[in-house]
Amino acid sequence: MLGKWLGKKSAPENDETFTAAEREQLQQFRIPGYEGPLPAAWFSRQGQQARLSLPFSAGPQVLEKLQQDAQLGHYQWQLDCQVEKLPNSQPELPLIYGNVIVISSGKGGVGKSSVAVQLAVALAENGASVGLLDADIYGPSLPTMLGGADEKQQINDQNKMQPHLRHGVYVSSLGFLADSKDAAIWRGPMASAALQQLFRDTAWPRLDYLIVDLPPGTGDIQLTIAQKLPVTGAVVVTTPQNVALADAEKGIAMFRKVGIPLTGLIENMSHYHCPACGHEEAIFGQHGGRKTAESHQVPLLAQLPLASPIRQALDQGQPLLTAEPQHPLNAAIREMATAVAAQLYQQAKKPV
Ligand SMILES: Nc1ncnc2c1ncn2[C@@H]1O[C@H](COP(=O)(O)OP(=O)(O)O)[C@@H](O)[C@H]1O
Ligand SMILES: [Mg+2]
Ligand SMILES: [Zn+2]
Incomplete structure (x- = not known):
């Protein structure tokens, strides 16, 4: 292997x-x-x-x-x-976190967390050491999607939180920390402070990649978080509808403004995959993600189908990759992971 x-x-x-x-x-x-x-x-x-x-x-x-x-x-x-540690947006911070990839979206519900989870699990499946940080303070959904929501993260002797190892990925989430009722306390101006604590005070092992599930939107909180983390690249998740694409464009503009490299765009729910006959239908319209990617000169890294096995597996706390490794829908997910890692590397090596 x-x-x-x-x-x-x-x-x-x-x-x-x-x-x-x-x-x-x-x-x-x-x-x-x-x-x-x-x-x-x-x-x-x-x-x-x-x-x-x-x-x-x-x-x-x-x-x-x-x-x-x-x-x-x-x-x-x-x-x-052999995953190379690439430069990031905070050269003064140590590289122990590996290559940090922030997953963002202009609006909620487009599948940002699903993409973050499946990307992390696929990279781990390929042998990389992967961490997953739940920065969605408003709605931490990683414990639901990865299972083990009733377990709490333990504090070790060095006063650091032990990440949960789920499906081969080291996960740290407020959802594993506080009572869900307390989550509201972390909102607002405290959000970025809470996130930094989660980032720094987790006892991460040596990582190749750290995937960060950012809160949805393109406001101050997203900006602060993105600027305070040592980001190697940002991925914007969108669906093909015009409303989602308009918000994705705001995300692209936000990262460009602060000089965070845009690894690319991922179009989720790109087309409907019918489980009965396997036929595919562009229910949210066609070529939306591709057009946005082209007009903003951002790589289109993947187009994932809207398919009920993907949702069902995540609802049960187990991504399709580990629930049913042989499922044909996993091919697109595995390809997405390779595409993100390859493009992240290639961009970092590009002469400026
Ligand atoms: N490609 C997909 N096919 C089917 N269901 C999906 C897909 N991507 C996400 N979902 C489902 O859509 C819902 C919203 O996804 P989620 O990742 O929570 O969105 P976000 O983090 O952007 O708010 C979840 O129930 C998830 O299981
Ligand atoms: Mg989410
Ligand atoms: Zn059909």
């Missing part, structure tokens, strides 16, 4: 080269979220063993594509992901 290669040098000494035709084929190889060909140095081989070494998290679909390739599939492929 992935872990086997962790800690090993990614370039073995007696590397053999690929044939000219194979190198050409590797130039054509694409990863979701990564624009253009991958650097040739990321591919290596020794005899029949071939390897793709990535500095970001990627899923087994990437490996499968290589294994199924007509020209390259005869090699025994391995995928080696």
Whole structure:
């Protein structure tokens, strides 16, 4: 599995080269979220063993594509992901939090928390060490979506809160902390202070990624939170309706104004997936997310269908990825995770 290669040098000494035709084929190889060909140095081989070494998290679909390739599939492929810590918006803070990705939305109910949860679980499934911070002070929904809402987070000897390990992800949420009746107390001017405490005073393990579920909207609270965290990239979640897109545009403008890199846009409930016959329908209109992404020059990282198994699983405190790992709807979720990680990396490496 992935872990086997962790800690090993990614370039073995007696590397053999690929044939000219194979190198050409590797130039054509694409990863979701990564624009253009991958650097040739990321591919290596020794005899029949071939390897793709990535500095970001990627899923087994990437490996499968290589294994199924007509020209390259005869090699025994391995995928080696060693997540690189990328620069963030607060250079003076330590990098122990890994790459911090804030998940935001212009309005509530578009599936921001669902996306945050599924992104975190998919990245963890790929072998990354992932934390999930519930910054939605108004409506912490992560305990519901990940289960264990009745458990409370414990305080350790160093006076830090132990995150809950749920579905492979380290989760810290006000929903695990205070009585739900007390949640109202945290609102208003205290919200950003409460969040910073949750961020700093959680005993996070060494993380590759920290996913932050921001409160919905583009007001002062979102701005303060985004500015106080060491953000590597921001993801804006929207649905295809015009009202949601208009709010998503405000989100894009907000991050641009404060210089937080926009990793991209995720269109949730992009089309309806009929469980009976599998037919798909654009009930909220077509191409909305794509048009907004194009006109604002933001990558469109994923389009997730509106599908009842996704909601049912989350309602039961278990994302579809772990509830039914083989479910065909998971493909889009896994692809989204690779796309976010790949685009986050590529943007951070872009010469400015
Ligand atoms: N792609 C989807 N398909 C079906 N239901 C979804 C999908 N995304 C979210 N939901 C459901 O929609 C509701 C709102 O999602 P949620 O993530 O809580 O939104 P937000 O955090 O933006 O307020 C939840 O019941 C969730 O399970
Ligand atoms: Mg939410
Ligand atoms: Zn149908």
